[in-house]
Amino acid sequence: MDKFKALRIFQSEQFSKLQDDLALATGLALITVDYRGVPITQHSRCTDLCKFFRKSVKFRKLCERCDSHGGLEAARMHAPYIYLCHAGLVDFAVPIVYNDQYLGAALGGQVLLSDENDKSKLEQIYKNPDINAYDGIKNLEVYHSIPVMSLERIKANANILFMICNFLLKTLEKENEIHKYYAQKVESKDRFDDKDSYSNVVIAEQTSIKNPILEPSFIYIKNNLDKDLSLAKVASVCNISPSYFSRLFSKEKLGTYAEYINRLKIEQAKNLLVCTDMSIKEISSSLNYKDCSYFIKVFKTFTQTTPLKYKKNHHK
Numbered sequence: 001m002d003k004f005k006a007l008r009i010f011q012s013e014q015f016s017k018l019q020d021d022l023a024l025a026t027g028l029a030l031i032t033v034d035y036r037g038v039p040i041t042q043h044s045r046c047t048d049l050c051k052f053f054r055k056s057v058k059f060r061k062l063c064e065r066c067d068s069h070g071g072l073e074a075a076r077m078h079a080p081y082i083y084l085c086h087a088g089l090v091d092f093a094v095p096i097v098y099n100d101q102y103l104g105a106a107l108g109g110q111v112l113l114s115d116e117n118d119k120s121k122l123e124q125i126y127k128n129p130d131i132n133a134y135d136g137i138k139n140l141e142v143y144h145s146i147p148v149m150s151l152e153r154i155k156a157n158a159n160i161l162f163m164i165c166n167f168l169l170k171t172l173e174k175e176n177e178i179h180k181y182y183a184q185k186v187e188s189k190d191r192f193d194d195k196d197s198y199s200n201v202v203i204a205e206q207t208s209i210k211n212p213i214l215e216p217s218f219i220y221i222k223n224n225l226d227k228d229l230s231l232a233k234v235a236s237v238c239n240i241s242p243s244y245f246s247r248l249f250s251k252e253k254l255g256t257y258a259e260y261i262n263r264l265k266i267e268q269a270k271n272l273l274v275c276t277d278m279s280i281k282e283i284s285s286s287l288n289y290k291d292c293s294y295f296i297k298v299f300k301t302f303t304q305t306t307p308l309k310y311k312k313n314h315h316k
Contacts, residue, residue: 006098009168010106011040014212018164019106020044026157027147029110035102037068047110048142053087062086062128069125071095071105080158082151084124085109087134089146092158098169106161111149118151168212174219211248213238221261225268226288229261266302269295273311280307 009015010032023030023044032041046054053059066085070093074081082092091109095102113119128134137143209215220237221229235245246257254260265287272283284295299307 006096006169006172007034007040007103009172009212010096010104010165012212015168016041022161022164023108026108026160027111027149028108028157030106030108030161031067032096032104032106033064033067033071034104035068035071037064037066037071040104047146049087049137049140049146050089050110052142058133059086062126066091066126067093067105067107070107072102073125074105075102080155080162082109082122082154082158084119084122086124086126086128087137088124090122090149090151090154092154094158094162094165096165096169098172106165108157108161109154111147111154114148114150121151171215171219210252213240214245214248214252217245221264225265226286229288231257262298263302265289266299269299269307270303270310270314273307274314280311283307 015032019030019032019041022028027045029046029050030044031039031046033039043050050063054063063085066083070081070083070091073083074093075095075097078095078097080092080094082090085091089109090111090113091107094106094108096104096106209218217234217237220234231242231245235242238245240248249257249260255263269283269287272278272286273280278286280296281292284292287295289295289298296306299305299310303310305313
């Protein structure tokens with residue numbers, strides 16, 4: 001199931017928007033395909049020449065073969081792969097690999113080289129056996145509207161897209177590790193007298209995030225309950241502004257941001273009270289509460305009891 005979850009990231013509306021923005025910023029055409037070379041996103045900034053090719057049944061198959069072969073080569077190399085397509089345009093493939101399984105590729109390019117001598121450095125991965133198929137193509141107006149770019153800049157853009165894809169996959173991997181950790185804790189829940197309380201911990205930690213943009217922040221929060229969790233800090237983890245983070249967070253229907261943070265901290269506090277010999281002051285400090293009395297007040301708000309009473313009632 002993990003591989004399908006990974007692929008859904010690249011099929012999401014948020015990734016499509018990211019792809020569109022990257023295409024606009026880089027001047028490249030971008031598209032994401034599955035392992036067969038079949039598109040799973042709409043083309044971003046597809047050139048008129050490539051639209052012409054992809055409208056033709058004969059040429060579209062060649063385009064998909066190039067996309068598929070480029071992705072596989074990138075997966076084999078574990079790195080971006082830059083090549084010449086069947087029509088002689090420069091393209092690159094960034095592999096989407098999760099748990100050592102090749103799922104597809106993010107593809108970019110549809111450009112001409114500013115230095116024709118650099119063509120010798122690239123492989124043309126599929127040559128059309130019909131050498132006359134492209135007669136007259138260079139005389140078309142759409143051919144002369146194709147962006148021209150240096151090989152160095154193409155490599156830089158390919159590396160940026162590679163890092164973005166890896167970041168998304170690493171984020172998912174980290175989230176799955178968190179879920180597995182708490183799933184293991186479920187197996188040992190007999191250590192707890194209050195099973196409902198334990199379930200609350202698991203539910204709080206396994207919150208389903210609707211917007212992938214926020215996923216890095218939720219993982220950061222769950223791993224850093226002892227650190228600065230100010231709105232500004234957590235928003236920066238997602239590379240968005242605090243105000244935009246607040247708007248997105250409100251759509252998750254988890255209450256206010258402060259309530260969500262305190263709820264996670266109090267569930268962790270209940271865990272520590274039951275399973276450790278830490279003092280209430282130590283627990284308060286470990287959860288980055290500056291004032292122990294404030295921690296006790298927040299604890300009572302969520303549990304209707306004090307930490308001391310909770311510890312006495314639940315500690316074996």
